[in-house]
Amino acid sequence: MRILILGGTAFLSSEIARQAVAAGHPVTCLARGSAAEPPAGVRWVRADRSLGTDSYAEVAGDWDAVIEVARDPVPATEALAALADRAGHWTFVSSCSVYADHSTPDAPEDAQLLEPLPRGTESTPENYGESKAAIEQETLRAAGGKAHLCRAGLIGGPGDGTDRYGYWPARFARDNGPAVVPDIASHTTQVMDVRDLAAWVLSAAEHGVTGALNAVGDQVPFGDYVEESRTAAGYTGEVLRASEDWLAQHGIDYWSGPDSLPLWLPPGYEGFCTRSNQAARSFGLAIRPWQETLADALADERSRGLERHRKAGLAPATEARLAEALLSGL
Structure with a gap:
């Protein structure tokens, strides 16, 4: 797969890049690299996504898979506008924080969601769930049936x-x-091991898995x-x-x-x-x-x-x- 990772320098996105390179995929990471660099073996496109759609000028062409980890709806929406038509599969690493209710055990993916963050509202740690919900909404609007909404829970590991x-x-x-x-x-x-989550993101892209799925541990x-x-x-x-x-x-x-x-x-x-991970497991999620x-x-x-x-x-x-x-x- 020709893979574009919007990120590649932080915890999860870096692990995704490492595993993708190890599997022999051509990988491009678009990132500023202000705190860290992507792993060895990737093509690194240095770009500041706060500059808008021009940030994606150097990632021309078609992509078998695009992987987005953003938490701010503004750059996420701009990336979709620039790239969604050229992507065969689009993964948005969302969060179980998008759910409106956290009191009900074993809730599945069709549980009620938070209202998406309104356009023009600044994304902050306090409205993290609403921000992710807004990106989910924009992802479905732009990428439709080729979008995997990977709703991660707590991630752990090295x-x-x-x-x-x-x-x-x-x-x-x-x-x-x-x-x-x-x-x-x-x-x-x-807790989901970061290595298992990265492997699931790549496997889901390779096999064309779509829809909203809880990527949570046992x-x-x-x-x-x-x-x-x-x-x-x-x-x-x-x-x-x-x-x-x-x-x-x-x-x-x-x-x-x-x-x-x-x-x-x-x-x-x-x-x-206590979120259910049975749907993701049925599509191949493996947990150590x-x-x-x-x-x-x-x-x-x-x-x-x-x-x-x-x-x-x-x-x-x-x-x-x-x-x-x-x-x-x-």
């Missing part, structure tokens, strides 16, 4: 820049001091994930389980960001990590054992440094403060 999935094995590997864990053992986690109880993290890291310290109310009262954030507890979701998100993803994420965390500053998770000083409060009954 190279994860969000610091979420790798937090727990890294924490247990860092030291044997008391570890603060939310008391949510029966809650569900659902469901794993949080308690199982934590126990496997402890075992993989060789942790022998004390685990202090804190109730959700207690953590919230002590200023700890859900999900992501500084002084958060990754994979702990707020009320109303009981279905967020989650224990393998966890082990590889830990190896990646060790290579990057267990003491480094993290974008998500408790800072050691914060965890020590919480542990002291738990042990003293405060």
Whole structure:
């Protein structure tokens, strides 16, 4: 396949490019490259997509597959205008954040969506779901029956820049001091290995898979994930389980960001990590054992440094403060 990736320098798009090159496909990446470069073996077209449709002047000709990962509807819509007629297949890596309801377990792809972000409204982290919904709408309008809306959930594995999935094995590997864990053992986690997601994007393009499909991992109880993290890291310290109310009262954030507890979701998100992946599996989505993803994420965390500053998770000083409060009954 002659593949054009609109991106190719960040976590997922870079992995897609690496796998495509390894499979022998001619790959072009259109990206600014301001933070990183695409992997070796691709043709790199340096372009700033904020310049509009002129950004695509150097990617003339027809493409067997175009892969878009944008979160801002403006460049995504301009790319569709410039390229959709010349693409045999169009993949938009969307998100399960487009769904309006995250409280219902095992919801399929026909669940209600958020209202798309209105044209002229700035795309921000706060309206991420609406932005992705708007791009889905534009993709269907321009690419129609050749469009694959790949609705990704939480992505993990080696190279994860969000610091979420790798937090727990890294924490247990860092030291044997008391570890603060939310008391949510029966809650569900659902993570897709970035390598499996990249392989699915390429496979779906090669086989002409279209429509909206949830690209999410299998469901794993949080308690199982934590126990496997402890075992993989060789942790022998004390685990202090804190109730959700207690953590919230002590200023700890859900999900992501500084002084958060990754994979702990707020009320109303009981279905967020229980999306059905059966439709995608029926079209060939393959998912490796989650224990393998966890082990590889830990190896990646060790290579990057267990003491480094993290974008998500408790800072050691914060965890020590919480542990002291738990042990003293405060």
